[in-house]
Amino acid sequence: MNTYLLFKSLHLIAVISWMAGLLYLPRIFVYHSQSNDKPLVSEVFKVMEKKLFFYIMTPAMTLSWIFGLVLIHEIGFEQLGQKWMILKLVFVIILTLYHFYLGRILGQFKLDTNKHSHKYYRYINEIPTLLLILIIFVVIFKPI
Numbered sequence: 512m513n514t515y516l517l518f519k520s521l522h523l524i525a526v527i528s529w530m531a532g533l534l535y536l537p538r539i540f541v542y543h544s545q546s547n548d549k550p551l552v553s554e555v556f557k558v559m560e561k562k563l564f565f566y567i568m569t570p571a572m573t574l575s576w577i578f579g580l581v582l583i584h585e586i587g588f589e590q591l592g593q594k595w596m597i598l599k600l601v602f603v604i605i606l607t608l609y610h611f612y613l614g615r616i617l618g619q620f621k622l623d624t625n626k627h628s629h630k631y632y633r634y635i636n637e638i639p640t641l642l643l644i645l646i647i648f649v650v651i652f653k654p655i
Contacts, residue, residue: 515585522578525571530643532568533606536560536613537636541629543620553623560617572610579603594655602646609638 543556583590590596619625648654 515582518578518581518585522575522582525574525578528571529568529575529610530639532563532571533610533613533639534636536563536568536617537632539563540613540616540620540627540632541636544625544627544629544632547623547625553620557621560620564614564617568610568613572607575603576607593653595649595653598655599646599649602642602649606639606642609642 539556539560543553543560546552546556583596591600616625616627
């Protein structure tokens with residue numbers, strides 16, 4: 512079996528799982544921020560957010576990084592000098608920072624200290640989509 516293709520497949524599975532969470536959690540925040548005045552509904556959202564972030568998103572992010580680093584090892588560390596790879600890693604680091612920012616927001620909802628409107632969460636929900644598009648184009652076309 513080709514180990515490179517195995518790790519590439521595992522990397523893609525992890526990335527897809529991570530992206531699903533990055534796209535869905537802010538959507539839950541939209542609905543949560545609209546129902547803060549309903550304690551029972553708010554508690555349900557808190558459970559959903561916590562499980563999504565800690566049981567799906569964070570393990571998927573960790574596996575994305577692990578399998579991504581394994582792939583870099585497989586193709587050779589000299590690939591890190593290529594501009595397209597540097598750009599991809601910059602975008603992935605931004606996604607990772609966004610992930611942890613969502614975790615911070617999760618903590619605010621947990622403590623009932625959310626400061627943002629549902630519109631804010633609708634806007635930040637576009638960040639991972641834009642980064643995903645950029646990453647795919649950079650990896651496929653290797654423009655630089």
